[in-house]
Amino acid sequence: MTAALQLTRLLQLASPTLPVGAYTYSQGLEWAVECGVIRDEASCARWITDLLTHGIGRYEAPLVAALMRAWQADTDEALLRLNDDFLASRESAELRAETVQMGFSLHRLVRDLRDPGLSTVEARLAALATPAFPTGWAGMAAAWQIDPADALTAYLWSWAENQVMAALKAVPLGQASGQRLLAELGGLIPSVTVDALSLPESAWSNFTPGFAIACARHETQYSRLFRS
Structure with missing residues (x-):
């Protein structure tokens, strides 16, 4: 696969047109707006930046990198463990439902693309009882031979x-x-991205209590635009 083709495949994976329904989720941000924690550009920047650097950057991003290694090494045991770890890390019902729904939609996309290069990805996802979104996404990135650093940059x-x-x-x-x-x-x-690629699994952490509370409180929020 040429570098140009790898780039186009990566742009496809990172595109908001990817039919997985990501746009319907706010991951607790809507509740942070409702309660006044986010009220303007500055407070929004603080919320998303903190979550990027202390949450997703220290858990989900290194997990995606590990998932790519598991896909490339063809090790189902590691793939299953990392997938289950991510599902277990979802602190609220909405967060878990989000990654399950998006994982299901991505698995269906893998099938519908009819790309022979993704046939192994489809089969291994089918073997998982509940494939999470990062698992399927990492599988497509690995199958399309995308550099892990580029893949993580696009994922973030x-x-x-x-x-x-x-x-x-x-x-x-x-x-x-x-x-x-x-x-x-x-x-x-x-x-x-650089930190996530070198972070040992023993140092992974998604300890973001404010984020977890926001996601849980969103579940009973009266008026909502988003599903999480």
């Missing part, structure tokens, strides 16, 4: 973009605010 960018899009609707924020937020987050993602 896609997450950050979805958070900003949710903020544009829920706060609400203007388009210029959204672009400033993305520029700020984009400047942080390279260092978060």
